[in-house]
Each structure stands twice: as C-alpha cells, then as structure tokens.
Amino acid sequence: MAVIAGTATAGERQGLLGRLAESPLARLVLRRVLVAIPLLLAVSILTFVLLELIPGDPAQVAAGLDATPEEVENVRRSLGLDRPAPERYLGWLGGFVTGDLGVSNVSRRGVVTMLGERLPVTLELVVLAFVVSLLIAIPAALLAARKPGGIADRAIMVVSMTLLAVPNYVMALLLVLVFAVALRSLPAIGFVPIGEDPVGNLRSVTLPVLALAVPLACFYARFLRGDLVEQMNSADYVETARAKGVGPWRVLWQHAFRNSSFGLLTLVGLNVGGLIGGTVIIEQIFAMPGLGLMMLNGVGSLDVAVVQACVFIFAATAVLANLVVDMMYAVLDPRIRYGHR
Amino acid sequence: MAIVDPSVTGAALTPDVAARGARWARIRRRLVVGVPAAVVGLLLLVCYLGPLVLPLPAPVGGSVLETRLPPGTPGHLLGTDVNGNDVLSRLVYGGRSSLTVAIAVNVIGVVLGGLVGALSGYLGGRADTIIMRALDVLIAFPSLVLTIAIAQILGPSLPNTVLALSAFAVPAIARIARSATLRVTTMPFVQAARLAGSPWWRVLLRHIAPNIVPQMLNFALLGMGIVIVTEGALSFLGLGIPAPAPSWGNMIFEGQQSLSAVPLLVLWPSLALLVTVLAFNMLGENLRDEMSGR
Numbered sequence: 093m094a095v096i097a098g099t100a101t102a103g104e105r106q107g108l109l110g111r112l113a114e115s116p117l118a119r120l121v122l123r124r125v126l127v128a129i130p131l132l133l134a135v136s137i138l139t140f141v142l143l144e145l146i147p148g149d150p151a152q153v154a155a156g157l158d159a160t161p162e163e164v165e166n167v168r169r170s171l172g173l174d175r176p177a178p179e180r181y182l183g184w185l186g187g188f189v190t191g192d193l194g195v196s197n198v199s200r201r202g203v204v205t206m207l208g209e210r211l212p213v214t215l216e217l218v219v220l221a222f223v224v225s226l227l228i229a230i231p232a233a234l235l236a237a238r239k240p241g242g243i244a245d246r247a248i249m250v251v252s253m254t255l256l257a258v259p260n261y262v263m264a265l266l267l268v269l270v271f272a273v274a275l276r277s278l279p280a281i282g283f284v285p286i287g288e289d290p291v292g293n294l295r296s297v298t299l300p301v302l303a304l305a306v307p308l309a310c311f312y313a314r315f316l317r318g319d320l321v322e323q324m325n326s327a328d329y330v331e332t333a334r335a336k337g338v339g340p341w342r343v344l345w346q347h348a349f350r351n352s353s354f355g356l357l358t359l360v361g362l363n364v365g366g367l368i369g370g371t372v373i374i375e376q377i378f379a380m381p382g383l384g385l386m387m388l389n390g391v392g393s394l395d396v397a398v399v400q401a402c403v404f405i406f407a408a409t410a411v412l413a414n415l416v417v418d419m420m421y422a423v424l425d426p427r428i429r430y431g432h433r
Numbered sequence: 434m435a436i437v438d439p440s441v442t443g444a445a446l447t448p449d450v451a452a453r454g455a456r457w458a459r460i461r462r463r464l465v466v467g468v469p470a471a472v473v474g475l476l477l478l479v480c481y482l483g484p485l486v487l488p489l490p491a492p493v494g495g496s497v498l499e500t501r502l503p504p505g506t507p508g509h510l511l512g513t514d515v516n517g518n519d520v521l522s523r524l525v526y527g528g529r530s531s532l533t534v535a536i537a538v539n540v541i542g543v544v545l546g547g548l549v550g551a552l553s554g555y556l557g558g559r560a561d562t563i564i565m566r567a568l569d570v571l572i573a574f575p576s577l578v579l580t581i582a583i584a585q586i587l588g589p590s591l592p593n594t595v596l597a598l599s600a601f602a603v604p605a606i607a608r609i610a611r612s613a614t615l616r617v618t619t620m621p622f623v624q625a626a627r628l629a630g631s632p633w634w635r636v637l638l639r640h641i642a643p644n645i646v647p648q649m650l651n652f653a654l655l656g657m658g659i660v661i662v663t664e665g666a667l668s669f670l671g672l673g674i675p676a677p678a679p680s681w682g683n684m685i686f687e688g689q690q691s692l693s694a695v696p697l698l699v700l701w702p703s704l705a706l707l708v709t710v711l712a713f714n715m716l717g718e719n720l721r722d723e724m725s726g727r
Contacts, residue, residue, distance in 0.1 A: 130566075131566070131569055131570060131573055132573075134570040135570055135573055135574055138570065138574060139574075139578075142579075142582040142583075142586065143582070145582075145586045146582060146585045146586050147585075147586070147588075253711070253714070253715065254707075254711060256714065257658065257707050257710040257711035257714055258703075258707055258710075259662040259665060259666065259706065259710075261665070261666060261669055261685070262665075262685065262699075262703045262706060262707070265685065265689060265692060265699050265703070266703070268692065269692060269693075269696050269699070273692065273693045273696070365573070365575075366576075368575075370577070372577050372578075373577070373666050373669065373670065376670065377689075387578065388581070388670070391578070391581055391582060391585065399578075403574070403575060403578060406575040406578070407573045407574060407575065410573050411573060
C-alpha cells in the first residue's frame, strides 16, 4: 500500500530533488540530522562550561609558568581571553559554523592542522580494532554455536568471559610485558607514520590495536554466539534449510549468521562512539599522537578550541554511527525502508 | 519443532540419564550463581573487615629502606612496592576504595537514575521528551571526558570520584528504568490503579517501582564491574583516588613505571581487578539468566 502510494507521488514530482524528498531514506537522514544539531550544540555548551569551571588560568598556562604578570596579561589580551565567557563562546561558535576551528592557546597552531595530524592516528587504531575484533569474534562465535555446550563452545565462552573482565589498560600493559619486555618483538611505545615506513607503522600499532580489540572481540563473540544459538533453535527458515538437506556449517553461515548480523551491526554502531573515547587511555599508554591524547592535553592546559574540536568529533561520530546503522537497516530490510514493520 | 538436532537440546535420552542430567543441571544452575556470589562476599569481607582482623602494615608511609622487597619477605607476604609500602596491605585498602566507589556510584545511579527514568517514562509527553533529550546530551558526551572534567573541577578525592562516575551511571540507568517503566505502565494492574484514582506518585511507588527494581538492581550488578574499571582508569590517569592513598588503578599506574623491572607490582592489582570484575559480571549475567528463566 505504502509502496504504491509512495511511487505514485514520486512520479508526479519532477527532478532529483523531488524524488529525494520522497525517499524514506532521505527523510530518515533529514529527521536525524535535525535532532543531532541541537544535541551537538548542547554538547559544545557543556564542554565550554566544564572548561570554564576547571580551576586554573588559561592565560597563565599559555604564557608559561615562569611568565611575569605583565606577560600573562599580554597573552590574555592577544588570545581574547579577557572577553566575557558568553562572548568567547559565541565567537568560537561563529568561527566553527564557518569552518574555522580556531587556534590552540598553547601551541598557537591552527586546530584544523592539528586535527590533520592527529585524526589519522586515532582513525587507524579504531578501524583496525574493529576489523580485528570482528575477525576474531565471528569465527569464534560460529565455532561455538556449531555445537552449543560442546568443548569448543565452553572453551570459547570461558576465555571470552575472563578476557572481558580485563580492562583495556591492563590488557595493554600485559601485552607490553609479553611482546615488548619479554619477547622484545614489538615496540612498547611510539607511532610510526604509514607514509614513512608501512611495516614499522603496522608494528607500532599492533599492541594498541590488540589492547582495544580483544575485549571488544569477546563482547561480540558472546553476543553473536547467543544470537546464533537462538536462531538455530527456533527460526523456521533454519528448519526449512535443514529439511532441504543443507549442511550444518552452511545453515549457520548463510542462514543464521545473515540474520544475526543485524544485531551485531547495531552493537558495533553503538560501540563506535565509546571506542573512540576509549582510545584516550590507550594512546596515553603507548604514546600515540592521536586525538585522545590531544584532548587529554587540551583539558590539562584549558585549551578550549582544542577540546571543543575533539569532543565534537567524538560526539558527532557517535551520532553518525547510530545514523549509519539505522540507514543500513533500511537498506537491508525493505520493511523498515517503507515505514511499516 | 520438527527436526531438532539432539545434540542441541540434550533431549532424546533415556529417562534415567535425563533425570540425572536434570539434577546435574540444577546443581550447575546453583553453582553458577553461588560461586561468584561467594567470591563477591569474600572480597567484601576481606576488604572491609580484613584491615581490622589481619596483621597488615599501614598501606602508606613505607620506609625507603624497604623498597621492592620480593614476595615472601617476613612481614610482607607479597613484598613491597617502589615506595616501600606493603603490597598486600595496599591491595586490601585499594580494594576497599574501589568497592566503596563502585557501590556508592551504583546506589546513586539506581536511586537517581531510577527516579528520573521512571518519572520520564510514566509522565510521558513533553516532560519525557525534555528529560530524554537532556540524557542524550550526557550520553553523547564522551564519558571519560566528562569524568575527567568533573574530577579536575572538584579536585581528586574519593567522594568527587563518586560524583564524576555517577555523571554517566545515572543517564545509563535512567534509560533502562524508562524502558522498563514503559513496559509496566501498559499492564492491567497499573491501569486499574490509575482508574481507581491513585495519585501519580502512589502509582509510581507502589505499583511501578516494585516491578522495575529487580531489573535495575541486576543492571547495577553488571555496572559494578564497569565502575571499578573506570575508577581504575581515572586513578590511572591521576584523576581518581589521589596518591599516596591506594586504589587498584593508581597501583597499576605506579607499577607501570617499573614494569620491566618488577612486573609483579602491575600484576597483583591487575589480578585483583580481574577477579573482582569477573565475579560481579558472572553474578550479574547468571542471575539475569536465572530471572528470565533461561
């Protein structure tokens, strides 16, 4: 019904814009973006207020601890820190919406330039962590779900339950202890840019990526295993496939996993925001010059423009990831696309 | 239920074997809740009563002449750290602060988050929208940033660590409470109470609260592990429990400085953290399975 009505009106409207306005997917995106704007605005106000409340004088930090009072006042004026707080916030916001992220009080460098250096590091860590965690979790869950209660299942469940209780900072130190201190096979700290030395780059990110990926992999494996077992036990299409004589692995992979991948996708989407925030401590341990460390230093030196940019990226990524998950749902499942479940 | 793989359900056995299997399953079900509950109880006992009963040296103010003593040294069962403090004593006192923070945060989370979430879900309409949007802001905000900022504003101390961590426990628990309330509100007994003219606060306290509290307590049990880990992260960054007072997080942080020389100083608090988080997670998960009848 809705499908037919939708195409009829779409036919009446002309041009790409008209068709776009009719598309449920475009409307979903539009609605979510409209909700996201006030949300991100509130996040930026909260960030500003929090930084204002942290005791300390940003002008003193920017001028250096051994600066004379006159020097501090000069820095305060030159950075515009003598203006009242609302004016400073609105000034920052005005710049932000026109694409000017401001200048770091401490390094006096453009925040955009700093992001250009820092973002790729964090992005590499996060993307690799997700890829590695799924590469571990999916085969482990399939193996466990093949025979629930079997040896493989029990072993995987016990190991994943235990590793899930290991915080990523402890995991990081354990990995350093084994691979850097005892085996001396991987570097303990530092980051090698991929442009300089691709192999060195991979070696330098291996331990931080593993520290992020292992707890995540356990979480996904446990979730996926539970969902797969449920599908295998109760879903009609699994019975149909079995009755047709489809082999057990094929049922698991082609039938049950396809359905379970929805839930997994949601979980991954929900985790993106959290993981990007969770890199803070991992970057600190491994001395990775990423976004998390930039933000941590920014909070420490009351560098508003830097913290605002980092928090915006963290929050916007979380919002965006949820939106992408919903869109993928809509693309994969026509019932959602056309607005009736 | 046409064709079911016997290995999946464990059915299709002789009655005798099946009965034995059922008895074993019952024992197993008790064990998976009982063992982690016992571990949690033991941890609470050691951390809160241990210092009163055990002959532990003070966790701070160690002598510089006694740094990095190996485990098994007389008077120092697990040896001493880089400051000459007794490791076992610091583990016990550190566990006390970790557990205190986690319990306090979850109590605040359940009470405040439960109240906000239940009100939001029950009132509905505009109030619900406003409350949920405000919570969305807190949830979209990177949690570690929020806790770091609060810890810096208020200064590092145990009560302030509790406040900082509550800032993200409350919104998370409020969401759970809201969705649980929405489900309960449509049930006949709530409708009956409303039609009978009970005031809203009475419906909320007498009819809705008893039905959502078990679920929230269970969530709080799983939240214990999360809070303990995050407190560790804060202390690790130097923003939680201030040194020299021990916490598992700042013990790991101190140990990190001499990781290659004395790895045990990192391993002891890590192990304590692991056992505690594992016990709470298992207890929470297995209780939930039990409650949902799985």
